[in-house]
Amino acid sequence: MKSDPAQNEEIAGRLAALSHPARLAILNHLSRFEGCGCGDVVDSLPLAQSTVSQHLKVLLEAGLITHERRMPRSTYRLNREALRSVSRELNSMIDECCAANCCTSKHD
Amino acid sequence: MKSDPAQNEEIAGRLAALSHPARLAILNHLSRFEGCGCGDVVDSLPLAQSTVSQHLKVLLEAGLITHERRMPRSTYRLNREALRSVSRELNSMIDECCAANCCTSKHD
DNA sequence: TGATTTCATCGTAGATCGACGATATACGAT
DNA sequence: ATCGTATATCGTCGATCTACGATGAAATCA
Numbered sequence: 001m002k003s004d005p006a007q008n009e010e011i012a013g014r015l016a017a018l019s020h021p022a023r024l025a026i027l028n029h030l031s032r033f034e035g036c037g038c039g040d041v042v043d044s045l046p047l048a049q050s051t052v053s054q055h056l057k058v059l060l061e062a063g064l065i066t067h068e069r070r071m072p073r074s075t076y077r078l079n080r081e082a083l084r085s086v087s088r089e090l091n092s093m094i095d096e097c098c099a100a101n102c103c104t105s106k107h108d
Numbered sequence: 109m110k111s112d113p114a115q116n117e118e119i120a121g122r123l124a125a126l127s128h129p130a131r132l133a134i135l136n137h138l139s140r141f142e143g144c145g146c147g148d149v150v151d152s153l154p155l156a157q158s159t160v161s162q163h164l165k166v167l168l169e170a171g172l173i174t175h176e177r178r179m180p181r182s183t184y185r186l187n188r189e190a191l192r193s194v195s196r197e198l199n200s201m202i203d204e205c206c207a208a209n210c211c212t213s214k215h216d
Numbered sequence: 217t218g219a220t221t222t223c224a225t226c227g228t229a230g231a232t233c234g235a236c237g238a239t240a241t242a243c244g245a246t
Numbered sequence: 247a248t249c250g251t252a253t254a255t256c257g258t259c260g261a262t263c264t265a266c267g268a269t270g271a272a273a274t275c276a
Contacts, residue, residue, distance in 0.1 A: 005129060012131075016124075022264090025116050031205035047264095071223075072222045083205060090198055097191060098139070128234085146252070156237075158235080159235055
């Protein structure tokens with residue numbers, strides 16, 4: 001129930017990976033076209049190939065997607081388990097915040 | 109069910125407010141000590157007063173906390189409704205991603 | 217072999233973030 | 247009126263983010 005700095009850091013990191021519209025759009029695209037390559041994603045967004053590749057890297061490093069580098073076409077897939085896990089973590093953190101019947105009101 | 113760019117932008121914005129360990133710690137603190145002022149938060153974190161004030165502003169602008177500017181001590185409170193709403197939004201977005209039985213696999 | 221396709225990475229420029237100290241503001245108390 | 251406390255805002259600096267074009271590597275195709 002304590003606010004663990006390390007845990008905050010971890011959750012914040014995962015949320016950071018999610019906090020960019022392009023990355024959300026990429027996740028959305030991957031959810032509809034399982035196993036598509038970088039180029040497919042590029043076609044679905046108004047961004048340069050290198051930019052999309054960067055965003056994919058961010059998502060990959062956050063563990064939210066997986067990567068199969070089978071040239072020439074590499075495939076990206078959602079890591080649904082990880083996504084659900086982030087969602088659950090945020091949920092429980094917020095639940096704790098909301099449930100906490102603030103034992104002590106410091107001033108009032 | 110479409111990936112709406114505007115909606116992505118909005119969710120991403122809220123998540124961005126949450127994606128910093130100090131801000132999570134602040135929310136946590138506020139959940140335990142309802143209605144405390146900036147100084148109280150400062151005492152609970154290894155950050156300068158101006159920095160904490162900044163973070164509070166970010167949370168405020170994201171609508172995740174409320175502010176009652178009753179000088180000399182202003183009070184910040186969690187906006188539990190907004191927090192739950194963010195959590196729910198992320199949840200449903202991820203649910204959609206996970207549920208989507210990717211109709212078409214572009215290549216395989 | 218050489219050309220093409222697909223993708224990752226590098227280098228870079230501009231924008232934004234995160235932190236701080238210093239300063240300004242608002243108010244209560246003396 | 248002045249002082250002290252609590253807080254917000256400003257200015258700044260370094261670090262990180264976001265975007266791009268250019269380049270490099272890997273595999274397939276001609």
